[in-house]
Amino acid sequence: MERRYWLLRLVAAFAFAQAAVSMARPAVSYRALALGADERAIGVTAGVYALLPLFAAVPLGRRTDRGRCTPLLAVGVVLVAGGCALSGTAGSPAGMAAWSGVMGLGHLCFVIGAQSLVARRSAPAEQDRNFGHFTIGASLGQLVGPVAAGFLIGDDMGRGSTLALVVSAAVATLSFTTLWRVEQRDANRTRRTRRTRRAHARVRRDKGRADSPPKVPVHRILRARGVPAGIFISLAVLSATDILTAYLPVVGEHRSIAPATVGLLLSLRAAATIACRLVMTPMIRLLGRTALLTVTCLLGALLCAGIALPVPVWALAVMLAALGFCLGVGQPLSMTTVVRAAPDGARSTALALRLTGNRLGQVAAPASAGLIAGLAGTAAPFVMLGALLLTAAALGTRVGRGPDEPARERPETGTGAKPATPVPRGARGRVS
Numbered sequence: 001m002e003r004r005y006w007l008l009r010l011v012a013a014f015a016f017a018q019a020a021v022s023m024a025r026p027a028v029s030y031r032a033l034a035l036g037a038d039e040r041a042i043g044v045t046a047g048v049y050a051l052l053p054l055f056a057a058v059p060l061g062r063r064t065d066r067g068r069c070t071p072l073l074a075v076g077v078v079l080v081a082g083g084c085a086l087s088g089t090a091g092s093p094a095g096m097a098a099w100s101g102v103m104g105l106g107h108l109c110f111v112i113g114a115q116s117l118v119a120r121r122s123a124p125a126e127q128d129r130n131f132g133h134f135t136i137g138a139s140l141g142q143l144v145g146p147v148a149a150g151f152l153i154g155d156d157m158g159r160g161s162t163l164a165l166v167v168s169a170a171v172a173t174l175s176f177t178t179l180w181r182v183e184q185r186d187a188n189r190t191r192r193t194r195r196t197r198r199a200h201a202r203v204r205r206d207k208g209r210a211d212s213p214p215k216v217p218v219h220r221i222l223r224a225r226g227v228p229a230g231i232f233i234s235l236a237v238l239s240a241t242d243i244l245t246a247y248l249p250v251v252g253e254h255r256s257i258a259p260a261t262v263g264l265l266l267s268l269r270a271a272a273t274i275a276c277r278l279v280m281t282p283m284i285r286l287l288g289r290t291a292l293l294t295v296t297c298l299l300g301a302l303l304c305a306g307i308a309l310p311v312p313v314w315a316l317a318v319m320l321a322a323l324g325f326c327l328g329v330g331q332p333l334s335m336t337t338v339v340r341a342a343p344d345g346a347r348s349t350a351l352a353l354r355l356t357g358n359r360l361g362q363v364a365a366p367a368s369a370g371l372i373a374g375l376a377g378t379a380a381p382f383v384m385l386g387a388l389l390l391t392a393a394a395l396g397t398r399v400g401r402g403p404d405e406p407a408r409e410r411p412e413t414g415t416g417a418k419p420a421t422p423v424p425r426g427a428r429g430r431v432s
Helices: 002-034 039-048 051-066 070-089 093-121 124-153 157-178 187-191 194-206 218-223 227-254 259-278 280-287 289-307 313-341 347-376 380-396
Strands: none
Touching: 002 039, 002 070, 002 093, 002 124, 002 157, 002 227, 002 259, 039 093, 039 227, 039 347, 051 070, 051 093, 051 347, 070 093, 070 157, 093 124, 093 313, 093 347, 124 157, 124 227, 124 259, 124 280, 124 313, 218 227, 218 347, 227 259, 227 289, 227 313, 227 347, 227 380, 259 280, 259 313, 280 289, 280 313, 289 313, 289 380, 313 347, 347 380
16 A cells, blocks of 8 residues: 555645645735735735745755655644744734745745655656646645635634634644655665664764765756756746735735635636646647647746736636646646756755745745735736746747657656666665
């Protein structure tokens, strides 16, 4: 059962964690509005969510390259739950921003550990499929979270948002119910006693860790073909999702759309993303990875710009559903691109660099959106997102494979001439 259902249990845990965050993000915006925050303050609060992770991603990736992933998953759940609960007790926008940063750090810990686990336990031909299934967990959370938040908030933004944040903390703790034995342990390591492991550790320290592989420099990872483009595409797609979550409540307030309706709209987008990821494998076979990334980013850019128009709610729902389908492609394919392009022994670090780019976008994009909204209106940030996705579409032409280059023929280690190594040195015995 451990070998067969590990991905299903990981997806379930990710769904709980993401549902908590997806409940908390709009609740934070509504609570900040109830405390007197304006559009610029909302942008700052949304940016702080990504500020701590911006500096922690690479060290956490280095640590995961050398060790296990499960401890990082547990730490992430604790930080997410704590950040959600304490955001509900904060009495000022500044306090809410601080605890939102803790929540963002917890989400980063969970995602780095989970993505590294998928990379280790997936054969090369399974990576597109497994990363697509893994991100379904995020989409499920994004589907349930906003609806629950809208229902709990109701007409009283102050008390309702506090209740939503407390409930989101409880939802985050449910991740522990499916994390048991999600990581395959090395049989030799599990048979050692604690005393023997400490003795080996002392010997390694005395030898200067001569048996440990050297760290791959960050600049070498970033120079690998496909890594920068994959990072930027992921940044653009996540920024679009993040600003939709943070700013659609603000748009709803200005257009007299009820919080429950806003929650349904956000969940509709997430449902379309799930639908996209369920059919991603046949779409890759039909169009190829390059065309699929390019077309979906281009359509996403047009749809984001369309949200800025004063359209009725039903038209907004149609655009958000189409946008959710288009945004569902970028994240899993950018994961696969970065993992395949990364040098040996640096997969987790490369994924952490991708997440660093994501968090940089989550810091810069909401702050820029807040400034633009303050100057040009609440719909203007969606035009900015359109420009960002348009740039991602241009970069998408340089990422992926065409229909004549199937995944199973691609070397696992990237585009270079090196032969593929089935298992990285730090993860032997962990591939099912």
